[in-house]
Amino acid sequence: MYGSEHAAPATRVCEWAVNAGHEVWWAGYLGNVSGSSPARHITLQSRDNPVAELTELAVDFRPQVTHSHNFSLLADCHVEAGLGPLIVSAFGSLNPLIGSKRPLNPRIDSLMAKGPTIVVENPLLFNAVAKRHGGVDCEHICLGVNAAHFKPGKAAQRAAWRQALQIPDDTVLFFSARGIADSYRQDDILKAFAMALPDLPQTAGLAMIRLTRSLERSDMIESLQRQADELGVSDRLFWIPEVRYEMMPGMYAMVDHVVSYPSEDAFPSTLLEAAACGVPIVTANLPAYAGSYIEQFCMLVDPDDRQALARALVRAVLEPEEFR
Secondary structure, eight states: OBSOTTOHHHHHHHHHHHHTTOOOEEEEETTTOOSOSSSEEEEEOOSSOTHHHHHHHHHHHOOSOEEEESSOHHHHHHHHTTOSOEEEEOGGGGGGGGTOSSOOOHHHHHHHTTOOEEEESSHHHHHHHHHHOTTSOEEEOOOOOOTTTSOOOOHHHHHHHHHHTTOOTTOEEEEEOSOBOGGGTHHHHHHHHHHHGGGSOTTEEEEEESOBSOGGGTTHHHHHHHHHHHHTOGGGEEEEOOOOGGGHHHHHHHOSEEEEOOSSOSOOHHHHHHHHTTOOEEEEOOGGGTTSHHHHHSEEEOTTOHHHHHHHHHHHHHSGGGGO
16 A cells, blocks of 8 residues: 555555455555554655665565555556556545646546556546546545444543543534645634634634644644734634544544535545534535535535635534534
8 A cells, every 4th residue: 555644544445454354565655654554564765766666565565456545656656667456546636627726637647547446435526537538447435434433422522532632611612624734724714713703602712633734734733823823813723633533533522513624625534524423514615515415414615705614603603503
C-alpha cells in the first residue's frame, strides 16, 4: 500500500486486508508512515524518483496487488517500473470531474490512461470516469461507516470527553471534523463563526482538530490561531488533539454541530460519521453532493458566501429541530 497513515480511509482498507489474512506492506515517507496500521512499514527515502526503491521492495515482497491512496507520485512510479496490478482509490483526486473549479491534473489523466483499477466512492465520479476514459476499469465502492460503532453518543460519553479536553459543559460546540487543509477552508469557518457570535449563545465555541493534511503546510494551525486572536475569538477556539479513528465517536458525542465548508469534495466520511452519530451538519452545497443523503439531511449553504455560512450557524442553534 502507498499513502499516508493519517488518512483514515487508507488505514481502514489496510485493516480489512490484514483481518482477511493477507500480508500487507505499507510504503510511504517519514511523517506519513506512523505505524498506526497493522502492516509492515517501509519508510522510503527518495521523494523525487523512488522507482529504484519500489523495484527493490517488489523483489523482496513480490506483491500480488498494490493499493495507492490517491494518484500519488508513488502510483506513477509503480506503473513506470511495471511492478504489477495497481488499484488507486481516487478520493479527492478526481473532484474536478464533478464540479470542482480547478482543472484535472494532466499527470492523473496520464496515469488513468495506463490502466490501473480506479476505486471511487461517489457514483457521480463513476459516471464521469467512464465518460472521460471509457476503457478504464472503474469500481464504485463506498467505504461507508460502521453504524455499530458510530452511533448517537450518551451523556456520560459527552461529559467525559469534555472534561478530558477541558471544554466547559455548557459550551454550544461547533466542530470542524476534518484535518486542516486549504480546500477544507477552516479559515472561512473561523471567520463565519466570528461573524455569527453576536447572535449565538454566549457559551458558543468552535473546535478544530490539530492535524494538517499536508506536511508542507504545517504552518496552517499557527495561522488559524493568529486569525482567532485578531478576530477576538481565541477564547472560543478549542484545539482537539489528533485521535485514533476508533475514538472519533467520542468526538461526535462531545459536540453539538458539525460544520464543513470545503471548496470541493468527493464523498466525505466525516459527514457519514456525523450523520450516523445523530449530529446536525452544516455544509457547503456542492455539485458532488447531488442526489446523496447530504442533500436530504444536512443544512446546505452557498459555497461562496461566508455570510450565509454565519447565518446557517445561527439557524442551526436557534432552529435545531428543523435540521435534524
